[in-house]
Amino acid sequence: MDSFMQAAFDEARQGLAEGGIPIGAVIVHQGRIIGRGHNRRVQQGSAILHGEMDALENAGRQPAAVYRESVLYTTLSPCPMCSGAILLYGIPRVVIGENRTFMGEEELLRSRGVQLEVLQDEQCISLMEQFIAEKPELWSEDIGV
C-alpha cells in the first residue's frame, strides 16, 4: 500500500476505533494531502459525511483548478453521492482500495473520463468484511444493501 492509500486506511481504522463505519479517504494535490477524512454517520449522525465527502470538506473551500489537479484515494469503491462529488469537482483520478465488499459508480465515473485504479487491497477488504460481519444492521441502515 502506498503512503496515500495508507493514510486513507489509517482514517478508516480511526473511524472503526470511534465505533463508526471504517471507510477513509484523502485528497492529494501536487503530491501533498490537502484533505483527509472518514465516514462519520455514527459519530456525528451524519447522512452526508462519507469518507470521501469528509475529506473534501476538510480540504476546505478550494478553487476549481485545485480539484482538477487532484487525486482522491479512498479505501472503498465510491457510492453514487461520492461519485457525484468527484464529477462535480472534476477530480480526474481516483485510487480505490477495493470494490469487493461494495461496488460503487465506477462505470459512471469511467464513462465520464475519470481514471480509476482499483487495488483490491487485502487489508481494505478484510477491514470491511470484518465490519460487515460484526455490524450488518449498521452497514445496511441507510441504503438497505
Next chain:
Amino acid sequence: MDSFMQAAFDEARQGLAEGGIPIGAVIVHQGRIIGRGHNRRVQQGSAILHGEMDALENAGRQPAAVYRESVLYTTLSPCPMCSGAILLYGIPRVVIGENRTFMGEEELLRSRGVQLEVLQDEQCISLMEQFIAEKPELWSEDIGV
C-alpha cells in the same frame, strides 16, 4: 409556488441574506418537512453543503425506508453531487424550481427512474439571475462554470 417549494425558496433567500449562494431545499416525508437547508459554501467554507445536502444532513440519520418515500424540493436543478445523493438514498421524486440558470444531472436521474418535475418558477429564476449577475466570481469559484 406550493408550500414545500416556498419553504425551499425561503431557505434560498435566507442563504442570500447571509451573503451566501441562494439555493435552498427541503425533504418531505409523508407530507411533512423532515429536513430543510441551504447552500453554505460561503457561511461555513463548505465544499459539500449544497442546499440539497444541507437538507439531507438536517434530516439526520434516517433509515432507508424513509428516503424511499420522500420527495426532495430544490430551487435549482441538482448538481452531480446532489444527484448522486438522490440516487444513493433512492429518493423517488424531485421537484425542481428551475433549470434555466444551471442544468444539473437531470438526464442521469431520469435514466435511473427518478421522477422529476421542473417548475421553471420565475421567482427561483430571478433570484439566481440576480445573484449570478452580482457575484459571478463566487458562482464560478468551485466548478468554474
